[in-house]
Amino acid sequence: MKSDQLDVVLAALSDPTRRAIVGRLAEGEATVLELAEPFPVTLPAISRHLKVLEHAGLITRARNGKHRPCRLRLEPLAEVAAWAEHTRSAWEHRLDRLEAHLAADQHETEHP
Amino acid sequence: MKSDQLDVVLAALSDPTRRAIVGRLAEGEATVLELAEPFPVTLPAISRHLKVLEHAGLITRARNGKHRPCRLRLEPLAEVAAWAEHTRSAWEHRLDRLEAHLAADQHETEHP
DNA sequence: ACTTCATTTCACATATTTGTTAAATAACCA
DNA sequence: TGGTTATTTAACAAATATGTGAAATGAAGT
Numbered sequence: 001m002k003s004d005q006l007d008v009v010l011a012a013l014s015d016p017t018r019r020a021i022v023g024r025l026a027e028g029e030a031t032v033l034e035l036a037e038p039f040p041v042t043l044p045a046i047s048r049h050l051k052v053l054e055h056a057g058l059i060t061r062a063r064n065g066k067h068r069p070c071r072l073r074l075e076p077l078a079e080v081a082a083w084a085e086h087t088r089s090a091w092e093h094r095l096d097r098l099e100a101h102l103a104a105d106q107h108e109t110e111h112p
Numbered sequence: 113m114k115s116d117q118l119d120v121v122l123a124a125l126s127d128p129t130r131r132a133i134v135g136r137l138a139e140g141e142a143t144v145l146e147l148a149e150p151f152p153v154t155l156p157a158i159s160r161h162l163k164v165l166e167h168a169g170l171i172t173r174a175r176n177g178k179h180r181p182c183r184l185r186l187e188p189l190a191e192v193a194a195w196a197e198h199t200r201s202a203w204e205h206r207l208d209r210l211e212a213h214l215a216a217d218q219h220e221t222e223h224p
Numbered sequence: 225a226c227t228t229c230a231t232t233t234c235a236c237a238t239a240t241t242t243g244t245t246a247a248a249t250a251a252c253c254a
Numbered sequence: 255t256g257g258t259t260a261t262t263t264a265a266c267a268a269a270t271a272t273g274t275g276a277a278a279t280g281a282a283g284t
Contacts, residue, residue: 006131007126007127007128010123013122013196014119014123014126015119015242019119023199025203026199027206028206031261032261032262033259041242041243041244042243042245043262044244044245044263045243046261047261047262048241048262049242051262052241063251065250066251066252066261068261072203074200074203074204077200077203078197078200080192081192081193084196085193087138087189088186088193090139091137091138091189092186123271144232145231153273154274155230156273156275158231159231159232159233160232160272160273161272177230177281177282178229178281178282179230179231
C-alpha cells in the first residue's frame, strides 16, 4: 500500500485539490468530510483523491467508528524535497564552476 | 512562456522521462538529440516533453544554428523543494508537539 | 539551388485522469 | 430492526496526456 515512487508522489501532488488536502493535513489529522468541506467537488471525488494520496504513500488512514481519519506521512515529502534540492544544487554548482571558468579567460555569452 | 505554477511544475516532473531529462540537464546544457539518445521514444515525443518542461519554467532554450540547446532553470526546483520541505516540517513540528503533550499526560494511541 | 541535419508540427490512437450521479457498505443510535 | 451518518464503489462522460509515423520548417554545407 506504499509505493512511494517519486513518479507517483509527484503526480499525486500535481493536483491542486490534493495539494490543498496535504496542506490541510499538515495542520493535523482530519476525516474525509472535514477534508472535503472547502472544495466545490462531490465526496466521491474527494474519496478518489485520498486514494491517490494513499497510493502515493502520502497519507495513512485509520478507522475510528464511522470516521476514517487521514494522517500525513513525512517520507515522500522528504524525498521530493531531497530530489528537487539535490538536482537544483547540482546545477547551481555547475553554473558556479562555469562562471569561474569564464572569469578566468574571457568569453561571449550565448543565453540572453 | 514561464508559468511557474507549482501545479504545472509538479506535473512536468511526475513523468520519469522528463525527470531523467532534468537530471541530465543538471550536468550541463544539451541539445534535443543528445537528450533523446538514452530513451526508447521517438524525437517528437522528446520534443513534446521539452515543451512541457519549458512551459513549466524548468528549462530555457537558445538557438545556436541548427541546434537548440536546453538549459535548466533553478527557480521552479527551488519552489518545489521549499514547498515540500515547508509542508513536511509543519507536520513534523505538529507531531513533536503532540508527542510532548502525550508525554505530559498518558493517552492511548489511535494509529497502529 | 539542392541536400542534409536538427527539430517541430500534424493527425491520429490509446490510456489515464477527473468529475458526476446512483447505489452499496459499514458503523453507530433509537 | 430500522434509520441516519460517513465513506466507498460502480458506471459513465469529458478532458488531458503520451506515443506514433509522416510531413513541414529552418539553418548549414556544397
